[in-house]
Amino acid sequence: HTVRVAQPMGMWYSTEFLRNLMDIWELRGSGLTNMHGATGDIVLLGTSTPQLEEIFWELTHNMGVDLGGSGSNLRTPASCMGMSRCEYACYDTQELCYNLTLEYQDELHRPAFPYKFKFKFDGCPNGCVAAIARSDLGFLGTFKGPIKINQEVVAAYVGGEIAPNAGAHAGRDWGKFDIQKEVVDLCPSKCLSYEGGKLIMDHKECVRCMHCINTMPQALKIGDERGVSIFCGAKAPILDGPQMGSLLVPFIEVNKDDDYQGI
Numbered sequence: 001h002t003v004r005v006a007q008p009m010g011m012w013y014s015t016e017f018l019r020n021l022m023d024i025w026e027l028r029g030s031g032l033t034n035m036h037g038a039t040g041d042i043v044l045l046g047t048s049t050p051q052l053e054e055i056f057w058e059l060t061h062n063m064g065v066d067l068g069g070s071g072s073n074l075r076t077p078a079s080c081m082g083m084s085r086c087e088y089a090c091y092d093t094q095e096l097c098y099n100l101t102l103e104y105q106d107e108l109h110r111p112a113f114p115y116k117f118k119f120k121f122d123g124c125p126n127g128c129v130a131a132i133a134r135s136d137l138g139f140l141g142t143f144k145g146p147i148k149i150n151q152e153v154v155a156a157y158v159g160g161e162i163a164p165n166a167g168a169h170a171g172r173d174w175g176k177f178d179i180q181k182e183v184v185d186l187c188p189s190k191c192l193s194y195e196g197g198k199l200i201m202d203h204k205e206c207v208r209c210m211h212c213i214n215t216m217p218q219a220l221k222i223g224d225e226r227g228v229s230i231f232c233g234a235k236a237p238i239l240d241g242p243q244m245g246s247l248l249v250p251f252i253e254v255n256k257d258d259d260y261q262g263i
Contacts, residue, residue, distance in 0.1 A: 003029070003055055004068030005042040006101075006108075009094035010081040017063070024058050040078030040120075040129070041068035066108070073111030077101050079121035080128040088213070089123030090141030090226035091254040097121045124222070125210045131231065131245075138231040138245050145223035146203040147212070153219035154179075154199045164215050183212050227253040 005021070021042070025031055030046035037043040047055065059065050068076040077100055080086065082093030100119055107113060120135035122128060124142070131138030156162045157177060163170055164177050179199070184192045191205035192212060199212075199219075213220045230252070231245030 001047050001049065001052060003044040003047060003052075004037070004070050004076065005044060005059060006066040006068045006076045007036060007040055007042055007078070008065075009079050009097045010084055011036070011040075011078075012081070012084070017065075020063055021065075024055060024063075028055050028058075041076050066105075069108045069116075071111065072115050073109075073113055073117070074104050074107035075116055075118045076108070077119040077121070078129050080123050082121070082123040086123055088126065088141075088210070088222055090143050090222070091123065091139075091228050093121040093123045093139075093141070096139065096254070125208050126214070133234050133242065133244055135234055135245065136232065138234060140229045140231060142208060142227060142229045142251060143223040144225040144227075144251065147201060147206060147208075147223060148221040149199055149201065150219050150221075151198050154216065155197060157216050157219055158197075162216075162218055166217055183215050186211055225253075227251050 008017075022031075022033075025033065025044050025047075028047060028051040029044055032045040034043035034045060044055075056067065059067065077097050079093040079097035080089075082089040082091070082095075084094060097119070101108075104119075107117075117137070118135040119137050119139070120129050120131035121139045122131040122141060125140065127133075127140065131140050153162070157164060158179050160177060164182065179194050183199075184194050188209055188211075189205045189207045191202040191207075193200045201212075208222075213222065228249075228251075229247060230249040232248045234243060234245035236242045
């Protein structure tokens with residue numbers, strides 16, 4: 001048997017949690033794990049029927065963690081780290097994921113759906129949990145208004161004082177940072193230009209792909225009016241190929257006190 005374990009919101013683990021989980025699986029299973037499966041779950045691979053109830057009891061009663069969804073029901077909702085870690089998060093992904101998990105808890109254990117169903121929650125357009133492509137109902141953080149540009153810091157990137165991509169590609173010498181080649185030319189909507197030592201943006205043409213922000217994170221910041229877009233129906237049919245979710249709600253503000261219970 002394969003056992004799916006519901007991961008905590010944002011996939012935050014303590015070493016104590018992971019050690020306890022591995023102790024259970026070494027004793028009652030094969031010791032093989034998949035961190036994480038395509039649905040986001042912790043997947044424990046291979047155990048025998050007599051061990052199932054023992055595993056269920058230890059997970060739910062001793063560790064306080066729920067079992068994940070499988071088959072024709074609600075799969076375990078998954079979220080990115082959101083505001084607990086990421087400065088780009090436009091809403092509290094963990095809070096919304098937690099509330100919707102509680103709202104549809106019965107569907108995790110007593111399937112009421114005719115087919116598998118996935119919620120996923122991305123805090124920003126970077127889409128770290130691929131909500132737009134890997135969920136039946138996806139929530140993608142987005143923002144309105146212009147991207148904020150600090151021209152002095154842009155100049156520091158161009159001058160080599162600050163490493164691009166937050167130093168993520170510092171393992172080898174890629175040569176001098178070229179803002180035209182690495183930022184302006186790669187903008188999908190061609191809304192950027194670099195003129196007279198300044199980065200110019202046609203904000204109404206910006207599609208918020210996040211590339212310029214990811215490349216120069218100290219120089220560019222997301223807009224102040226933040227909320228969420230809701231997508232539905234992403235799938236990967238064999239004949240037609242992968243399909244992104246359809247935009248259901250372009251933008252809605254998410255107020256933690258008012259909206260999280262009833263979104």
